Amino acid sequence: MTRLGVPSYGGTSLLSAFILLLSTGQVFSSVHRPGNDPPEIVTKPRNLQVKHGGIAAFYCAAKGVPPPVIQWKKNGKRVSESQTRYQVRELPDGSSLLRIEPVRMGRDDATYECVAENGVGDAVTKEATLTVFDRK
Structure with a gap:
């Protein structure tokens, strides 16, 4: 006081x-309270080029106090896990993996975003592009 x-x-x-x-x-x-740290992405997802029918896997890791929650977006919209081709795995170290299988040309070519937030400061985002090429 x-x-x-x-x-x-x-x-x-x-x-x-x-x-x-x-x-x-x-x-x-x-x-921002003392002892808390805003989220920071320490491993950003990488651009991928994947053959139609193949597997795409984006990896993202973030740090902060409290530990950040990671969400994935495709072209600015949250990735829906209701599509069985999209799987999000939260790993024990707090990182996250977005797996797309099978990759479809014309549907999965997009910008994917890793969004980390923990309620301290602003959410942080890193982007990666998936390019799908023909099997030939």
């Missing part, structure tokens, strides 16, 4: 933070 009875956090009064918010007109998605 400050002398005026206004709660403080990490040495900054919440009133000061609110006044700064009003004066800048900016809205922040979350509050």
Whole structure:
């Protein structure tokens, strides 16, 4: 608490933070608390070229405190696991694997995004492109 009875956090009064918010007109998605770290992608997915009918596998790893949750998007829309060709695996170390099998030309050629978020700071995104080529 400050002398005026206004709660403080990490040495900054919440009133000061609110006044700064009003004066800048900016809205922040979350509050960074001491001991917490925003998400950071440490291994980004790589561009792939895969033969029609083959298997594509994108890997992504992120760190942060608390540990980030990773989601996958295809052309800006969340990947639906209701399609059995798309499988998302959360690995024990917190990384994630997106597997597409079989890859289809004209359907799977796209930009895929690894999105990591943990409620501290903004979500972070890294992209990779899947190019599908003919079997010939």
